[in-house]
Amino acid sequence: MTKKLIIIGSGPAGYTAAIYAARANLNPILITGDNAGGQLINTDKIENWPGDHTTISGFELMHRMYIHATKLNTYILNDHVITIDLKRKPFFLITKTKKEYTAHTIIIATGALARYLGLxxxxxxxxxxxxxxxxxxxxxxxxxxxxxxxxxxxxxxxxxxxxxxxxxxxxxxxxxxxxxxxxxxxxxxxxxxxxxxxxxxxxxxxxxxxxxxxxxxxxxxxxxxxxxxxxxxxxxxxxAIGNIPNSNLFKNQLDMNNGYIKVNYNIHENSTQTSIPGVFAAGDIVDHIYRQAITASASGCMAALDAERYIEKYIS
Missing domain, CATH: 3.50.50.60 (FAD/NAD(P)-binding domain)
Structure with missing residues (x-):
């Protein structure tokens, strides 16, 4: 059965997209990827998350987002997408555990990895x-x-x-x-x-x-x-020697700029839309400027709302 929405990635953007999508009754599937929780789980102390005036660890914050998403009945799959075909409708993907899925909409929230020295x-x-x-x-x-x-x-x-x-x-x-x-x-x-x-x-x-x-x-x-x-x-x-966007999976399928997925193809209706209608992107995979957990979460919210509108207009 073709799913309404599949979210790829489990950082702030992915989990926030799942929360909003679940509340919109889209019954999303979230595929975590190999790095569940994203870069933020490596942050020891966070003191600038609105509403949390005491220090919170990145791991704790991401765990809270995970609990929130699951409480709203998001199906979370601890797996990694290895193949995706965005040229066909519905979209088709295969995971590392050889599960196959089709979806009417996709939200890409695979983030970016900081480039390290290698020491x-x-x-x-x-x-x-x-x-x-x-x-x-x-x-x-x-x-x-x-x-x-x-x-x-x-x-x-x-x-x-x-x-x-x-x-x-x-x-x-x-x-x-x-x-x-x-x-x-x-x-x-x-x-x-x-x-x-x-x-x-x-x-x-x-x-x-x-x-x-x-x-x-x-x-x-x-x-x-x-x-x-x-x-x-x-x-x-x-x-500060650069970031590596996790976008290899989407090469030769989506428009990119130095590996970052381009969005705003329909800014008046779907500002997180990629070059393929029905495929949306959020978080650090599109953002090489701000790279904050809160901006990633905000764009995850936007992507979920955009996916909801797209489904109402073209799928329902």
């Missing part, structure tokens, strides 16, 4: 000083020393943001020029001239140092001479 010590301290979001975690390093690694817009924006919170911000970049917009580079050098940011160009991170309390420092080596190194005493490392 063994990086994973060890993830959520304990290693972060990919200054807005999320910068507050925990108030009046302390932190480091940012990267040379694009995101890295400089993170360093500028942290300079208003931390006592000292090191910006580590493997080159001596930046890919970022000129206006951001100018702001960066204004902060450097005011001794708010310390620039470490032509350096790479070779090791993240820490103990049971979390990150305590980083070892950075010159790209020209690995024996030329420094130890920076810091409490937090913010990695």
């Amino acid at each position: 063994p010590s990086e994973k060890k301290f993830q959520g304990r000083g290693v972060s990919t979001c200054a807005i999320c975690d910068g507050f925990f390093h108030k009046n302390k020393s932190v480091a940012v690694v990267g040379g694009g817009n995101t890295a400089i924006e993170e360093a500028l943001y942290l300079s208003n919170i931390a006592n000292k911000v090191y910006l580590i970049h493997r080159r001596n020029t930046f890919r970022a917009e000129k206006i951001l580079v100018k702001r960066l050098y204004d902060k450097i001239n005011n001794n708010q940011i310390v620039l470490c160009t032509n350096y790479i991170i070779s090791e993240i140092i820490g103990d049971t309390s979390g990150v305590t420092g980083v070892k950075i080596c010159s790209i020209n001479n690995i024996n030329n190194y420094k130890i920076l005493n810091i409490s937090g490392l913010f990695i």
Whole structure:
């Protein structure tokens, strides 16, 4: 039997879409993917979720969304979509456990993964000083020393943001020029001239140092001479070397921009619609700018409402 709606992904966007879709009596199926809960489950402390004035962990918040969705009778499938055909109607997909489904509408909420350095010590301290979001975690390093690694817009924006919170911000970049917009580079050098940011160009991170309390420092080596190194005493490392959208499954089927799925093909009626009517996308798979749990949830709500309108108009 063809389902009205299948949601692919179980981060804030996916779960919020499920909650709204279930309340609209669409009887959604949510397929979690291999990374149930999304990136947020790696966040140790969240203090900016509206209504939660006390600290909450990312794992706890995602578990609450899971409970909310299941309470409304969302069918949650702990599986991973390996094949999808969006060229045929109804849409057809196969999961890793070889289950086959057809659906009149699809919401894609597969998110994006932060690009990491690939160091063994990086994973060890993830959520304990290693972060990919200054807005999320910068507050925990108030009046302390932190480091940012990267040379694009995101890295400089993170360093500028942290300079208003931390006592000292090191910006580590493997080159001596930046890919970022000129206006951001100018702001960066204004902060450097005011001794708010310390620039470490032509350096790479070779090791993240820490103990049971979390990150305590980083070892950075010159790209020209690995024996030329420094130890920076810091409490937090913010990695800003890009994100990898989880969109490989949809290549050659949906319009994309650098791997992010394009939406707003019918902005007056369905603003989360992709290049294929009936296929909607929400969360970090479409957003490379804000990348916040709350904006992902908001777009998940929008996608569910868009799917509901589409079904009422074309399927019912």
